[in-house]
Amino acid sequence: AYPFFKDLRKTEPVYPLSKEDGNTTWIVTQYEDVLSLLKKPSFIKDQSKLFSQQEEDETPLEVKVFQNMMLDVDPPDHRRLRKLVQPHFNPKTIRKLEPRILDIADDLINEMRKKDGPVDLIDDFAFPLPIIVISELLGVPVEDRDKFRQWSNTIVSAADNTQEDFAADINDFIHYLDILFEERQADPREDLISKLLQTREEGDLLSNDELYSMIVLLIIAGHETTVNLIGNGMLALFEHPEELDKLINDLSLTETAVEECLRYYSPVDFSTARWAEEELTLRGRTIKRGDLVLASLSSANRDEKKFDNPDEFDITRKPNSHIAFGYGIHFCLGAPLARLEGKIAFQKLLTAFPHIKLAEKRPEWRNMFLLRGLKQLLIKLNTES
Numbered sequence: 001a002y003p004f005f006k007d008l009r010k011t012e013p014v015y016p017l018s019k020e021d022g023n024t025t026w027i028v029t030q031y032e033d034v035l036s037l038l039k040k041p042s043f044i045k046d047q048s049k050l051f052s053q054q055e056e057d058e059t060p061l062e063v064k065v066f067q068n069m070m071l072d073v074d075p076p077d078h079r080r081l082r083k084l085v086q087p088h089f090n091p092k093t094i095r096k097l098e099p100r101i102l103d104i105a106d107d108l109i110n111e112m113r114k115k116d117g118p119v120d121l122i123d124d125f126a127f128p129l130p131i132i133v134i135s136e137l138l139g140v141p142v143e144d145r146d147k148f149r150q151w152s153n154t155i156v157s158a159a160d161n162t163q164e165d166f167a168a169d170i171n172d173f174i175h176y177l178d179i180l181f182e183e184r185q186a187d188p189r190e191d192l193i194s195k196l197l198q199t200r201e202e203g204d205l206l207s208n209d210e211l212y213s214m215i216v217l218l219i220i221a222g223h224e225t226t227v228n229l230i231g232n233g234m235l236a237l238f239e240h241p242e243e244l245d246k247l248i249n250d251l252s253l254t255e256t257a258v259e260e261c262l263r264y265y266s267p268v269d270f271s272t273a274r275w276a277e278e279e280l281t282l283r284g285r286t287i288k289r290g291d292l293v294l295a296s297l298s299s300a301n302r303d304e305k306k307f308d309n310p311d312e313f314d315i316t317r318k319p320n321s322h323i324a325f326g327y328g329i330h331f332c333l334g335a336p337l338a339r340l341e342g343k344i345a346f347q348k349l350l351t352a353f354p355h356i357k358l359a360e361k362r363p364e365w366r367n368m369f370l371l372r373g374l375k376q377l378l379i380k381l382n383t384e385s
């Protein structure tokens, strides 16, 4: 994908990917354009403002759950929903989780030590770490994490599934939440689900549909992103042994290393879809009202006009104004959490296993549209030679 984006940045920075019913889907690849689009209020999430929707008696659950997500709504609803959860994800609140995240990382590392032969860093570390953290924060039982993994995978790999399988999985997910909500309502705890249930009861700040959408969004965001920061980041380090050595010898470089991993192999390739509410001309191309625009964060983060030697992986890069967490009003809510998890993950892994090595030739990427992550990453933990 990177050579393709490089080519597009040069030749067709506003690229018409496809056309349907008179509307075009555009891919935007230059840093400056991505930034300017993501901050324009005229690129919106709510399609019903643009197209006359067919009247349906009842929108199916598997559609409704996405329409009500904060990530998929415009102001003023977006502001209201974000305000409800923002305090739980502020840097100050997140810092309090540090001791617990350190413990979780230690436990996972101890389990890895017990294994003979190569270990899959994704399954045994990069995946469980953020899942346990988000599960505890929300108050969903960690034992059920295989179920969440399946539902989450269904959502991000939608193109691989039939419509029926997709609907069935989302319905199972919602049904599971129904039971969980009942339990928490009867016996509230100190977790985010209990707090949001209380908000729903108290007034009109959060509707029932929005509550489901919020939890589904947080579970997916907590499942499918930080795992890729850790997995993609370790791959980048293995591909650049001199940078890996540098980091092992000086762990105070971890913070800039995390930022460089986010830039170099961005876990979210494209920002989610936005529709043009007004016509706009960009680099000689006319984006019409109703056209869909996909902004490539991966491409922007490798734009030679913004970064010196963008294809070079440099864990000391500074400044590093990548936009791996997006930009504008939908800027990632979980960024402080993801950064902390990434920092702890790299520090713990490299301290425990200073001779860590890649144990496969060419790790495979998962087949996902918006996200970039590995299927597995086989490693040897203690090869001294």
Ligand code: HEM
Binding pocket: 070, 071, 072, 082, 134, 217, 218, 221, 222, 225, 226, 229, 266, 267, 268, 270, 271, 272, 273, 297, 324, 325, 326, 327, 329, 330, 331, 332, 333, 334, 335, 337, 338
């Ligand atoms: C939004 C990236 C981790 C929760 C976003 C967006 C990006 C992003 C690019 C904006 C999408 C758009 O504008 O279309 C990442 C990356 C992560 C990460 C790279 C890890 C390395 C997390 C975590 C959580 C989270 C751990 C939650 C616990 C959210 C939420 C939004 C969001 C709720 C929607 C915000 C809004 O609409 O206002 N993330 N994310 N993210 N992210 Fe993350």
